[in-house]
Amino acid sequence: MSQQLALALASTIRHDGNGGVADDLADVGGLTTWLREHAEPLREYAAEPEPYAGTPDEQLRLDVVALRRAVRTLFAHAVRPGAPSRAESAPLLPVPDAIDQLNEAAGRLPVRPVLGWPDESTPTVAWRCAPADARLRLTAGLARAAIEFLAGPARTQLLACPAPRCVRYFVKEHPRQAWCKPSCGNRARVSRHYQRHAANPPAASAEPPPQ
Template sequence: MGTNAPLLGEPLPVELMNTIWADRNGGYDALSTPAETTGWLQATGHDVTQAPADLALQLRELRDALRQLAADATDDPRPRTSNVDALAVVNRACALAPSWSSLNTDGSVVRICARTTTEQAISKIAEQAVSLFSGDHRSRLRACLAPGCVLFFVRQHPRREWCSASCGNRARVARHYDRHH
């Protein structure tokens, strides 16, 4: 099935935030239908065969909350698209999948969830978002400020300024144009 959303190898919560993207033809949403939501979940490694209709809505709500938290964390100057109680949304998503650890005879630990696969997926993303916004990655989270880009990324290298090489090229071209016109 797959997804059209840009998958940049970022932490899962950042990948969810980036399910909204833009190019010169307009803006896109990779979670606008249950089929697209299923494709994105499968592309990001979740074992979901068919997402229920309300899952796309839940993921969009979580995405909007994460984008709001990321905008706050990065002092993102771009206009905001939503105004939700972001912390409440993330905490509610974390609570979807009560889980516990189970120790195997070989000494390995397995997390067991008592909920459905889709609730596990939402909870997993929300749990990773809590780690992202409360851990070391928070200070490395960046908004890509290339012209027309709406994506976020985690800065792995001190010189990285954009989410992708194409955004870097677009920003350099825009600076060149501004200098010469």
């Protein structure tokens, strides 16, 4: 789930469908919607049944946007020598600063293992955090998911989508995958077709038009 959550956070910067870039976290309402849509992976990485049960506010939005900036910085670093995403809502951080930011956020929340062993069942381990501010649980969970993804094998398959206007990162799932989704592949093929015809327009006919 670390891949799902890290990519979802990075993908809150996206193509808006009209040639521009949209930010799904541009306001508190957008953050509220995003948290609701990604509740399941957030439960795992925030080490709490409800990673953020309160009402999101502007400070939480700023905290999450700052983490996103660090994640997108490290995604751009990870895809080298390939090209990074074409658009960012803010300039990228220096890589050491982005690493420090993720490590600091992840380390703000102590987590402990809790053993469970119901009768006649297999023992299980659940991770629980010490009582802490809900904001810390959320940002720590996001940072930990990003760290786990960046340190794992899927990082080597991370790419920036090369389709026109797309600004998403994606993990290459099979050798022939070149775009983040089929619609981007279609758009890329249409763009190439247009460019070829623009560079080589059909020759004008020398015959006079019919009378």
